[in-house]
Amino acid sequence: MIPESLKKTLEARVASAITAREAAVDVMKELQAHYGWLTDEAVGEAASLLGLSPLQVEELATFYEMIYRRPVGKKVIHVCDSISCWCVDCEGIIEHLKKKLGVGLGETTADGMFTLLPCCCMGMCGDGPAMSVGDVPYGKLTPELVDEILEMERQKA
């Protein structure tokens, strides 16, 4: 159950949209922030806020990369494995991340801090290899830089 205040905010957000569907991503992101990930319960709540069926929310939730339908760590790392990054050896970066964090793609570190996900182009092709941690994008990655970023993000958390 979401708190009444959050519900009110979200209702206002939906009311200000021309069509309810247009507010769907915002609503899902807020609920995700509240629960840590978009739980089944949150899908139901989003559906009733938006006047959609749970399936219709699920359609959107599973389409967007930044909406998580399974539990994730405190911070999600999206590491690009698309064409431009591949050309500048994102595979090496991914291997490094896996080793460093002790997890495979799609997994969460034992301390619950990071979840590592591959992603298909972050719009940083010129700065590849690229990744984002939480909401922060990082480019021109090297193994050393990755280590620094991870340390810094861990501190920030």
Added chain:
Amino acid sequence: MPKLIIDDIPVEVAPGTSVLEAARSVGITIPHFCYHPALAIAAACRLCAVKLLDGPVKGIQMSCSLPAQDGMVVSTTDPEALRMRQLVIEWLMMNHPHDCPVCDEGGECLLQDFTIAGGHSRRRYQGKKRTFQNQYLGETIHHEMNRCIECYRCVRFYQDYAGGTDFGVTGSAGRVYFGRFQEGALESPFSGNLVDICPTGVFTDKTGRFRARYWDYEFAPSVCQHCSVGCNTAPQSFQRETIKIVGRRNDQVNGWFICDRARFDKGYLNDPQRPREARLDGATCGYDVAIDAAAKEIDKFVAQNGAESLAFVGSSRLSLEGMTLLAQLARTVDGSRLCYFGNEEELAGSVAAARLLHEKNSAYLGDIEKAECIALYALDLMEEGPMLALAVRKAFLAGAQIYLVDGDPIPARQKLPFTFTAVATLDEVPFEGGGRGVVIAGAGKKDADLLDQLASGGAKLVMLQPGPNAMAGGLLTLEFGGQAFSELASAGKIKGVVCFEADLPDGLIADIEILACADWRTSAAAAKAPVFLPTTTWVESDGTAINYEGRAQRFQRTRVPGLPLRGLDPKYYGSTADAVAEHPPRLHRREVPGGAERDAWRVMAQLIERLGGRTIEEPLTGRWSKLKDLDPEGEGVRVFNLLQGDPRTES
């Protein structure tokens, strides 16, 4: 009108026609999956490539989403286009399980056809296939998601066309999944159309899986007999069992689709308990013995009680053929009475509709779809004419205003696939000059004055009937002066009845003698009758039905009458023990077991003869004879012009 050239053939088409449709109009089929004439264009499968050699657009293009334009020179056989289609099909087949031999879609699969047509025959891909978990989607539809080729037809139908909200497409890229949020029965009353619309074996009809292959089925064009809309269907039967029922296109009546009731409510057709043998005083007898006995009962009754206390009762389950002969049968017994309807309300409604509707004011599917304003008059649309709900939805999506006048609250399970405004009276519906307005009412439970009033408003009318062929009952009541059974019975005017596929209201037959009963169902009346004559259902007989808009449609026998092989009575195995019931018959005989049923009209014709009337070869005579050659594959004909002249003044 754009003029273009496709494979050296000059083609002229209406503006907005796609190149794919233009090619189709001259008999060229371009392989396609996502394109469906009833759905909006998605261009999702990328299979329909053609090459434009000259004109306003050049090069390889998707023909389904490319509007035909003046001066286009199209090649559907260009090597580059062929190669593209071949590669696309190869990629679509990458994850598809090569399990056609065990797929229930085998033999009726568009994927098989177009894989071959697309030129892909050898598998090069060596990797693992992507696999999905299937969902339980209820007792009618089976889900096999691995076979999906992502054409989006199912979701475009389910959500966009039919307004369902519990089934859709989730995920992205290689994980795209078509299903529900959670396992569970599909909620849309039109969900069965997924079976017809999915080009592969993702959705198959669970009620008839793995019983037969397409080429095993006996088929014929038929007309749904579950409500008065009269949607076109093709029942598929095997070994005297109706296994699947699929929709059949008729743009005037139902477009491409049918409702779930039509598709899945078929158990009664195959019911091994259906009465299949003629009976005299409870004992099985030959059919002709029973007909003789029925004639004798009638003679005896008339001699004792007078013809006016005898009624011949039918119902809207009878075909037009049966209905017209029922009138002749009643005339043969001079002075007897004729009923097509069980109760007064139904009779009044159907007769009023038959009297009020004509070529101009009777709305058909297209009028509803194009209406600007629609009033649903005290109507449970999902009950009385489900497919029309989709027509109303189409109008709604195009901007029409929908009103529910004086309606009961709609139960959740009957949720309508459009939004409407509830108002108390018809005066509150803003029909502007009546133009492109439609009133949809149920004729069954309304009084005639009210229907008169609806008809005087200038809007087009739909009067849904209280049974599949009730419009014919109304027209024939006008012609031959029938009465409602309940009225006759409660006024004590009749002492005996002969019934043909009649559904007599309970409680009214206690004091009435049932002389004979002909039916394909068991009923209280049948149990009471000394003579029982089994009749064929609509899948086992040829006939004509007239739908709510006065359209006569011919349905054809889709299988021979008889007990389904699967449901053979143990006695046909030479033993009465149930244990052998699944085993082939041991008796040697020429007749089809349980195949003694006769079409109701033939039974009537034989009775007429026995009672001293004439011999009847052709049931449709007089003005109805114009329907004799009605094409079952055609769109049907409206009967209004055919019946011109006031029937009441004709003898």
